[in-house]
Amino acid sequence: MNLHISQKASSISPSATLTIDAKFKSMKAEGIDVVGFGAGEPDFDTPQHIKDAAIKAINDGFTKYTPASGMLELKKAICEKFKRDNALDYTPANIVVSNGAKHSLVNAFSAICDPGDEVIIPAPYWVSYPEMVKLADAVPVIIETREEDHFKFTVEELHEVVTEKTRAIVLNSPSNPTGMVYTKEELRKIADYAVEKNLYIVSDEIYESLIYDGEESVSIASFNDRIKDLTIVVNGVSKTYAMTGWRIGYTASNEAIAKVMSNVQSHATSNPNSIAQVAAIEALRGPMDTVWEMKKAFKERRDHMVKRVNEIEGVSCKMPQGAFYIMMNIEKLLNKEYYGVFVKDSDAFCTLLLEKGKLALVPGSGFGAPNFVRWSYATSMENIDEGLNRLEKFITNQL
Numbered sequence: 001m002n003l004h005i006s007q008k009a010s011s012i013s014p015s016a017t018l019t020i021d022a023k024f025k026s027m028k029a030e031g032i033d034v035v036g037f038g039a040g041e042p043d044f045d046t047p048q049h050i051k052d053a054a055i056k057a058i059n060d061g062f063t064k065y066t067p068a069s070g071m072l073e074l075k076k077a078i079c080e081k082f083k084r085d086n087a088l089d090y091t092p093a094n095i096v097v098s099n100g101a102k103h104s105l106v107n108a109f110s111a112i113c114d115p116g117d118e119v120i121i122p123a124p125y126w127v128s129y130p131e132m133v134k135l136a137d138a139v140p141v142i143i144e145t146r147e148e149d150h151f152k153f154t155v156e157e158l159h160e161v162v163t164e165k166t167r168a169i170v171l172n173s174p175s176n177p178t179g180m181v182y183t184k185e186e187l188r189k190i191a192d193y194a195v196e197k198n199l200y201i202v203s204d205e206i207y208e209s210l211i212y213d214g215e216e217s218v219s220i221a222s223f224n225d226r227i228k229d230l231t232i233v234v235n236g237v238s239k240t241y242a243m244t245g246w247r248i249g250y251t252a253s254n255e256a257i258a259k260v261m262s263n264v265q266s267h268a269t270s271n272p273n274s275i276a277q278v279a280a281i282e283a284l285r286g287p288m289d290t291v292w293e294m295k296k297a298f299k300e301r302r303d304h305m306v307k308r309v310n311e312i313e314g315v316s317c318k319m320p321q322g323a324f325y326i327m328m329n330i331e332k333l334l335n336k337e338y339y340g341v342f343v344k345d346s347d348a349f350c351t352l353l354l355e356k357g358k359l360a361l362v363p364g365s366g367f368g369a370p371n372f373v374r375w376s377y378a379t380s381m382e383n384i385d386e387g388l389n390r391l392e393k394f395i396t397n398q399l
Helices: 016-029 048-059 072-086 101-112 128-135 155-161 184-197 225-230 255-268 274-285 289-309 346-357 381-395
Strands: 095-098 118-123 139-144 166-172 200-204 231-236 249-252 325-329 336-338 341-343 372-376
Touching: 016 346, 048 274, 072 095, 072 249, 072 274, 095 101, 095 255, 101 128, 101 166, 101 200, 101 231, 101 249, 101 255, 118 128, 128 139, 139 155, 155 184, 166 184, 184 200, 184 225, 200 225, 225 231, 249 255, 289 325, 289 381, 341 346, 346 372, 346 381
Parallel strands: 118 139, 118 166, 166 200, 200 231
Antiparallel strands: 095 249, 231 249, 325 372, 336 341
16 A cells, blocks of 8 residues: 655654653663653642642542643643743733644644744753754754763854744753753843844743752843743643653743734634643642652762763763763764674664673663763663663673
């Protein structure tokens, strides 16, 4: 049978993070002693008060449709959060609640991009950004950043790639996969440039609560009304409240953009899960004790992992300032033979490491960083030590 498949859909690459995590889970289900660091989700349980709110919603029969762009009460809670945490004034008309922050990003690119528009994405980037831009019939334009610059781009580098077709800049601070955080002054320069060139900023702030060492959480939309109008702030409850499976993300933007995103979503998915929306209200308005405990644990794990990685010959990493990832430089390990296999890039390295070392890491190629691999420290200290022990044995041919 000769099947026709969309060229656009066929051009979309699978998620490297989900692919490696699926293989890890498959091996574990087979009883193989494998350790994984691929999934980008907290290993903590959702706080009890949030689960209780969801259970009450079920028992109260709150199981029907809500408005497509989210419940009014949840939008109010989101506006309260922006005022409290980011010094940003929004009304419910500026808010669109979606099925996770990933869905929010797809809505955002769909709302602002026409065919052929260019969207600037700094690398290393979260694996889905370029594919989402392609889905919106736009063109991802990659800025290569350097490890010595903590994987951050400058306005000067931005200016080199901006063209008359440029529509938007993607900003992710704290970053997945690098954990870097832009300073207030760095953000201000980017904001001023975006205003000057009339460019949208799609600001993914999903990791904003996971910043360490006294670094400041700043939303680029908070500088003035002009940049606020050009910014689509993307956030959600998944990382802060260990609610990845609840699938609640949201955007704050100019009302005209919010209306378009709401229209798109109304035809694509309709409303987010009603029960999860109630849980999200409780998350945003409830106590934060468990969040701070989780953040403290992440910092301890980060410090330990970075120290140990930098003690292993042949690999290194920078200290991330936020999120729960490190990007490990494996450049010195490439173009060599291990266990009879020539390893030329991070894909080959991670494939062999999983097969021989029973250790699952995510290759940097999917993030636009082929000489790196990503670790997640959203796992126990015991797993971290076991994983690093396996890495060391692997690269010293002791397996």
